[in-house]
Amino acid sequence: MISPARPRRRALALALAATITAIGAGNAAATGVSQGALDQALPSGTAQGEQSLYLDVMIDGHLARPLVPFTLRDGRLGVAPSELAAAGLNLPADLAVDDDGLVWVDSIPGLSAAYEPAMQRLNLHPVRSLRTVRQLGYSAPGARDVRRDHGLVFDYDAYARSLGDSQTLSVGTGLRWFGRFGSVELTGVSRAGDGGDDAYERLDSRWTYSDPQRMWTWTVGDLVSGGLAWTRPVRLGGVQWRRNFGVRPDLIVYPMPQFAADATVPSSVELYVNNVRQYSGEVDPGPFVLNDFPRVIGAGQAVVVVTDALGRSTQTSVPLYVDYQRLARGLSDFSLEAGLLRSGFGIDSGDYGNDPVASGSWRRGMTDEFTVEVHGEAGPDLHTGGVGLAWSPLGRFGVISGSYARSSGLGSGDQQALGYQWFGRSTGLDLYSQRASRGFRDLGSLDGGSAPLSSQDRASLWFGIPRGSFSMTWLRYRDLEDVPSRTVSIGLNQTIGRSLSLSASAFEDDRAGHGVSLSLSMPLGRELDASVSYDHSRGQSDYAAGVRRSVPYAGGWGWEAQARDSGDGQVSAAWRGRAAEAWFGMDRVDDDTGAFAQGNGSVVVMGGQAFASRRITDSFAVVSTNGVADVPILYENRVAGRTNRDGYLLLPELRGWQSNRIAIDPDGLGANLEVPAIERMVTPADHGGVRVNYELVAMRTASVALSDGSGKPVAAGTRVHRADGSVVIVGYDGALWLEHYVDGETLRWTRAGTACATNLPPLASVESSPQLGPAECTKEESQ
Numbered sequence: 001m002i003s004p005a006r007p008r009r010r011a012l013a014l015a016l017a018a019t020i021t022a023i024g025a026g027n028a029a030a031t032g033v034s035q036g037a038l039d040q041a042l043p044s045g046t047a048q049g050e051q052s053l054y055l056d057v058m059i060d061g062h063l064a065r066p067l068v069p070f071t072l073r074d075g076r077l078g079v080a081p082s083e084l085a086a087a088g089l090n091l092p093a094d095l096a097v098d099d100d101g102l103v104w105v106d107s108i109p110g111l112s113a114a115y116e117p118a119m120q121r122l123n124l125h126p127v128r129s130l131r132t133v134r135q136l137g138y139s140a141p142g143a144r145d146v147r148r149d150h151g152l153v154f155d156y157d158a159y160a161r162s163l164g165d166s167q168t169l170s171v172g173t174g175l176r177w178f179g180r181f182g183s184v185e186l187t188g189v190s191r192a193g194d195g196g197d198d199a200y201e202r203l204d205s206r207w208t209y210s211d212p213q214r215m216w217t218w219t220v221g222d223l224v225s226g227g228l229a230w231t232r233p234v235r236l237g238g239v240q241w242r243r244n245f246g247v248r249p250d251l252i253v254y255p256m257p258q259f260a261a262d263a264t265v266p267s268s269v270e271l272y273v274n275n276v277r278q279y280s281g282e283v284d285p286g287p288f289v290l291n292d293f294p295r296v297i298g299a300g301q302a303v304v305v306v307t308d309a310l311g312r313s314t315q316t317s318v319p320l321y322v323d324y325q326r327l328a329r330g331l332s333d334f335s336l337e338a339g340l341l342r343s344g345f346g347i348d349s350g351d352y353g354n355d356p357v358a359s360g361s362w363r364r365g366m367t368d369e370f371t372v373e374v375h376g377e378a379g380p381d382l383h384t385g386g387v388g389l390a391w392s393p394l395g396r397f398g399v400i401s402g403s404y405a406r407s408s409g410l411g412s413g414d415q416q417a418l419g420y421q422w423f424g425r426s427t428g429l430d431l432y433s434q435r436a437s438r439g440f441r442d443l444g445s446l447d448g449g450s451a452p453l454s455s456q457d458r459a460s461l462w463f464g465i466p467r468g469s470f471s472m473t474w475l476r477y478r479d480l481e482d483v484p485s486r487t488v489s490i491g492l493n494q495t496i497g498r499s500l501s502l503s504a505s506a507f508e509d510d511r512a513g514h515g516v517s518l519s520l521s522m523p524l525g526r527e528l529d530a531s532v533s534y535d536h537s538r539g540q541s542d543y544a545a546g547v548r549r550s551v552p553y554a555g556g557w558g559w560e561a562q563a564r565d566s567g568d569g570q571v572s573a574a575w576r577g578r579a580a581e582a583w584f585g586m587d588r589v590d591d592d593t594g595a596f597a598q599g600n601g602s603v604v605v606m607g608g609q610a611f612a613s614r615r616i617t618d619s620f621a622v623v624s625t626n627g628v629a630d631v632p633i634l635y636e637n638r639v640a641g642r643t644n645r646d647g648y649l650l651l652p653e654l655r656g657w658q659s660n661r662i663a664i665d666p667d668g669l670g671a672n673l674e675v676p677a678i679e680r681m682v683t684p685a686d687h688g689g690v691r692v693n694y695e696l697v698a699m700r701t702a703s704v705a706l707s708d709g710s711g712k713p714v715a716a717g718t719r720v721h722r723a724d725g726s727v728v729i730v731g732y733d734g735a736l737w738l739e740h741y742v743d744g745e746t747l748r749w750t751r752a753g754t755a756c757a758t759n760l761p762p763l764a765s766v767e768s769s770p771q772l773g774p775a776e777c778t779k780e781e782s783q
Helices: 005-031 035-041 081-086
Strands: 050-059 062-073 076-079 111-116 121-126 134-137 151-163 166-179 182-193 199-211 216-224 235-243 259-263 267-273 276-283 286-291 298-308 313-322 332-342 352-365 370-379 382-391 399-409 413-423 427-436 455-465 468-478 484-496 500-509 513-525 528-537 540-549 556-564 569-576 581-589 592-606 609-613 619-624 632-635 638-642 648-654 660-664 679-682 689-693 702-707 719-721 727-729 735-738 746-751 754-759 771-776 778-782
Touching: 062 081, 062 121, 076 081, 216 332, 235 352, 298 413, 592 619, 592 648, 592 689, 609 619, 609 648, 619 660, 632 648, 638 648, 679 689, 702 746, 727 735
Parallel strands: 050 121, 134 286, 619 689, 702 771
Antiparallel strands: 050 062, 062 076, 111 121, 151 166, 151 592, 166 182, 182 199, 199 216, 216 235, 235 332, 259 286, 267 276, 267 298, 298 313, 332 352, 352 370, 370 382, 382 399, 399 413, 413 427, 427 455, 455 468, 468 484, 484 500, 500 513, 513 528, 528 540, 540 556, 556 569, 569 581, 581 592, 592 609, 619 648, 632 638, 632 660, 660 679, 702 735, 719 727, 719 746, 746 754, 754 778
16 A cells, blocks of 8 residues: 555655756756757758748747747857847847847857757747846826817806895806817806896806827916915916826826836736735746836835745835825926916906916926926016925835925015925824015915915824824914914814714814814615714804705705704705706794705707706717617616617716726617617717717518428428528527518528428518518429
């Protein structure tokens, strides 16, 4: 009897021998193979002359590039350097190349080559310096092709209020035309009632065009200037050219940590960040760099695990820090604008300055740890310029920010700022201080604007506690009149039990005094929750309790009731539909009873069709099914609606600059419809729309029962020939399914040596698929 331990020892010995053999082969590869060894592998009779070969290039036994052209000359193999580079070799820059542009394999230092004529392949074993560093994980995606169909959108938001003897009405409107040349937008608000003069006030008018390839956006008209954390943006009427990362939402613009390692054999690589696996993949032998999107913000701990084919693992632990203040290395952000200052936004639509002004901002990631910033402004008797930075020491000790700016002309002075941020898994710290001399000015100071604060300071501390968080904030600022203001606040958010949520805060302010706020909320069921709250400030206390049923996202009704100890209260209802959203109710405030109503939505005009919709906040699609009604349309694999009687459906919730999946649900279609490819991927511009056309065609279909000359059903599997040359197969009980039914068409089939034919009767309806027959066999000839 053989002991069970003996096979295990034998297997262990074989594995050890294989490992030693592999190590020996690796050492041989490191030293290279002599020309004599290569000659022994070459076929006999090839020592002289020249021959062309097409060989598969293998690296460490794995196919790297198929059918590479080689030249065999005087027993040596030559190849174009580009072919070896394409196979994954990192060739030396000073490698000798002959007059024909070939490099000889045996002349490459550190490269071992074995020619296998029977397999027509060349197996290479390069040393580490010849191996290309492989990039794993995230790679910057290319810009998508964006659809720019033409259309028009009208947005509205109306609010009516009656309280005591006062009645007011306001309606905000927006009109937007979009197409291949960008979009033109006009927004405004109309007011009527007891609050002031009845009038329409224009808010913004502008033309905008964005280029996702270059990540540029041009704006002409009313705009807000670009800026940095230490500058003050202003409203202008003019022209702007800026970087817009929003057109590439799939592009990561902040620095990502990189992890470098070396695999000696084919291995698997895994990345864990804060004990959560975020990447898993395979890597061939050689050096590699892993850069993947870390789904954390702030400080974290990354662990890279490399496991080889024998199950041996190595772990590398690296601390990291992720933030949004820095830009990735080599990436730039900018904004340039010029025009007239606008001071009366929302009050006087034509209040523009008389003198032109300009401003510009620029940021660039010099390294992954260091980002520089530059800003400049120019106006009448004003020139302001400054520089800033965002620096993360060693890429893991938070972010230090700083800036210095100086102005001359209208006012001469300077401004300095210094800040530090660090956020960990359970602790966060934010410090910032800014100082400006009395003479410092910027564009916000012109045309009646206010001067910058002479000082402002901020300190925030955040702690993570079990099932909640605790925060403390200290703010202080001083204006140019040397009037100080200081605010200290603390906040607590805590989950108690399974569903009770507690929120508490307290503050002390030099001007507003001190106050305390406390609230408790608890869900009571699906979309139903209750809350109680207590507030105390300026010496007064207020108690409130309420119950609310949220409006379902897909549409429907919701309601809310609230009462206060002062006798004030409110009851309201809300409705959300496909065409609009509305809120209305009654309330009591300071012994006065009132009522209110609000509604908003959008109207879309596209492709000669008009649609009423709930408010469109980004992009949309108009789906056409070629006049076929009641077709179920899927958006991101969920049913979004059915086409109307004209075969159209508006999808109001697409994501601009991103791929959106739109499809037809084939399970909800009739059997008489011919359907093209059911799925489309579309990428609209932001605040624009696209048309998605499905050329559905209604077919005349029917099931015909065929019988032979004796009245029995034609056997299943019989091949039936149609007049157009196509062939259809008979099913059970002689049933034959026909698409594209043709009245009077002759069907022919042969069974048991008998040739049969029958003529189809007229089909009355296109919409239905009737059961016809039995259609009798008319014998044509005997075989």
